Amino acid sequence: MDVHVGIPRAMLYHEFGNLWTSFFENLGIPVTVSKETNQQILDRGIALAIDESCLPLKIYLGHVESLLPKCTHLFIPRIVSYHPGFFLCAKFAGLPDVVRNTFNIPHDQLITPNIENKSLVTQVKSIHTICQALGISIASGYLSYHQAKNSWKSNLTSPILGPKIAVIGHSYLLNDAFFCRDILSLLSKRGITIITPEHIPSKILYQESTASQSDIYWQLSAKIDGAVRYFSHQPDIQGIIMVSSFACGPDSLLNEYVEHHILKNSSKPYIILNLDEHTGNAGIITRMEAFLDLMDWRL
Amino acid sequence: MQITFPHMGYLNIPVYNMLTNLGVNVIEAPPITKKTIELGSLYSPEGVCLPYKVNMGNFLEGIERGADTLVTVCGAGKCRQGFYNTVQKIALREKAPLQFHTINTSENLFKNLYAFLLTVAPNASRFSIVKNIALAIKTLTALDAINTAKNYYGARTKNADTIIDIYKTGMHQLAQCCTFEELRTKQREITNQMQAVAIDGLKEPIKVGLIGELYLLLEPYVNHNIEDLLIKQGVEVNKVVNTGDWAYSQIILRTLGLYNEETAYLKQARPYLNYHIGGDGLKSVGTALWYTRHHYDGIIHLYPFGCMPEIVAQYALKNISKDYNTPMLALSIDEHASDVGIITRLEAFIDCLKRKEKQ
Numbered sequence: 223m224d225v226h227v228g229i230p231r232a233m234l235y236h237e238f239g240n241l242w243t244s245f246f247e248n249l250g251i252p253v254t255v256s257k258e259t260n261q262q263i264l265d266r267g268i269a270l271a272i273d274e275s276c277l278p279l280k281i282y283l284g285h286v287e288s289l290l291p292k293c294t295h296l297f298i299p300r301i302v303s304y305h306p307g308f309f310l311c312a313k314f315a316g317l318p319d320v321v322r323n324t325f326n327i328p329h330d331q332l333i334t335p336n337i338e339n340k341s342l343v344t345q346v347k348s349i350h351t352i353c354q355a356l357g358i359s360i361a362s363g364y365l366s367y368h369q370a371k372n373s374w375k376s377n378l379t380s381p382i383l384g385p386k387i388a389v390i391g392h393s394y395l396l397n398d399a400f401f402c403r404d405i406l407s408l409l410s411k412r413g414i415t416i417i418t419p420e421h422i423p424s425k426i427l428y429q430e431s432t433a434s435q436s437d438i439y440w441q442l443s444a445k446i447d448g449a450v451r452y453f454s455h456q457p458d459i460q461g462i463i464m465v466s467s468f469a470c471g472p473d474s475l476l477n478e479y480v481e482h483h484i485l486k487n488s489s490k491p492y493i494i495l496n497l498d499e500h501t502g503n504a505g506i507i508t509r510m511e512a513f514l515d516l517m518d519w520r521l
Numbered sequence: 522m523q524i525t526f527p528h529m530g531y532l533n534i535p536v537y538n539m540l541t542n543l544g545v546n547v548i549e550a551p552p553i554t555k556k557t558i559e560l561g562s563l564y565s566p567e568g569v570c571l572p573y574k575v576n577m578g579n580f581l582e583g584i585e586r587g588a589d590t591l592v593t594v595c596g597a598g599k600c601r602q603g604f605y606n607t608v609q610k611i612a613l614r615e616k617a618p619l620q621f622h623t624i625n626t627s628e629n630l631f632k633n634l635y636a637f638l639l640t641v642a643p644n645a646s647r648f649s650i651v652k653n654i655a656l657a658i659k660t661l662t663a664l665d666a667i668n669t670a671k672n673y674y675g676a677r678t679k680n681a682d683t684i685i686d687i688y689k690t691g692m693h694q695l696a697q698c699c700t701f702e703e704l705r706t707k708q709r710e711i712t713n714q715m716q717a718v719a720i721d722g723l724k725e726p727i728k729v730g731l732i733g734e735l736y737l738l739l740e741p742y743v744n745h746n747i748e749d750l751l752i753k754q755g756v757e758v759n760k761v762v763n764t765g766d767w768a769y770s771q772i773i774l775r776t777l778g779l780y781n782e783e784t785a786y787l788k789q790a791r792p793y794l795n796y797h798i799g800g801d802g803l804k805s806v807g808t809a810l811w812y813t814r815h816h817y818d819g820i821i822h823l824y825p826f827g828c829m830p831e832i833v834a835q836y837a838l839k840n841i842s843k844d845y846n847t848p849m850l851a852l853s854i855d856e857h858a859s860d861v862g863i864i865t866r867l868e869a870f871i872d873c874l875k876r877k878e879k880q
Contacts, residue, residue, distance in 0.1 A: 272832055272835045272836060272839070274826065274827060274832050274835075274853060275832055300796060302599070302796075309599050309799075310599070311599055311799075311829055312599040312600060312798045312799040312800060312802060312829035312830040312832075312833050313829060313832075313833060315599050315796060315797065315798045315799055315833075316794070316796065316798040316802070316830075316833030316834075316836075318795070318796070319793070319794050319795055319796065319798070319833065319836065319837060320833055320836045323793065323836040323837050323839065323840050324836060336796065437604075437607040438604070438607075439603060439604070440604075468568070469568070469827050470568075471570075471600075471601050471827065471829040472601070472604075473568070474566050474567075474568035474569045474570075474601070474827075475566060475569055475573075475601060475604045475605075475607075475608045476604075477566065478566040478608050478611065479604075479607060479608050479611070482611045483611075496568075
């Protein structure tokens, strides 16, 4: 059977997706990225996952299942840490094991490079893991990786001008159209421009976050912390909306930290929205409307 | 300076002794009660895990009694525990001006503990610091030993209540000991007492392995006294994780480079879990496999609601239970859990185990 790689459109795909897909495309290997999250993917994810898992993990499993009939291989990297001193949460560290335990996929059908730091050795090792699973030469793998990495770096959108609202959260929530659709559509209906941490180069975000470096050891939380710090002193930001998901471990503490150390000291109005798998939108809309009214009233 | 620290099982006994021996003023937080957990929850973020809330309650009650310096352990990693301190400070500082000491567990624990003791007890000699650390570890292992003895003999007699009483007085007796020799004799004495009570020698009891998150395993109030509940029903409980073992391996062995928890448990946990997932997740899976391979009748998995590593571990545990045909009960504990809910589930689980054994 021809090799066909599947990548779930969830979790860190929203961070590294372009790099991954272009890497496989450069190798000439067909790649399928699962469809945007929909009700069916969510329902299947909820059914497959352990009840207490966080929302993004549930969605991830739904995406994995949707890929199973189409693909011969699944790309599930284990990413634990890539900046020194920072970690990702336990769910990322256990992702390949979670998938393996849920679906009983044979070992050789999972491509699970293990990334524990950013060193060259790790990069070569990861490429080796991928090439071995797909049966291709490591030299061509490394070449494709290099190409993909170079084109990935120059991939940034131009800044948006004018007054706007900052929507801050994990990229896998904000970029998932299914979850943020109510928030985003309500804002666009009111003619409000939004900006997310994705519009700001990561470098700036991490630089901002050095103020809390001794406290925060989660990579993605540091990015959110940096985004809050950055947006809270930009004059053209009218308000800040923080989006997090129910049962997100890091967020449960980070929101408290950010609220106390940054948001309360800034003059920006802010709201923290918690998403879960219940798709009724009245709760979100009511809270958003109240927030927007308050913002108008204040300006 | 008045020091207080959060409770975790009988850890308070050696820590209190160690600090007072070194001439530090200690205000012990009152034992955990319903009020502690309610108070702690009130000052904690809603979605955080239970140990955070209980620690918070301990701190607040310690402060009420006049403490002004708080000590806690923390270690950065994939789990939330390393971030506890930073956020707890926010709410606590609003109550009173406080000093915090954090003992980092992710690096050299002995060095960090030593450095901490040197700052709070500047007049103590180096020898007495090292001696008191060693004594504290010895006390902990002695407490572990009588706890294990309680679980062993308690399950083999009709007089489980008497054994539990001996254990409780034994804890106080061990707390009074101040030399290694005294500890050793007392420990033997208590174990012999238990053995004498368990003379009626019932048949081999059902054996259950207890796995899960460290804090929940070690703090009896928070885990609803699960060990005593089980032995009263004639079930032997075993837990691999004991406070003393943990302290010994972390403080002594790891410092000497003789022990690496990650590699030790990784070997056991394969093929269900192939990587370290932070917290005690790997340990839970490793010990679960150990229990199934040693033909335990059932496994109970205890963890705080929303615990990230334990949830990842659950995916593996689900399969272990199925593949080895070992019954497993998962108890996810939060601040609302009432005794009744836990007892009912435990009783039902034990009934299942007994029926399975008969067949």
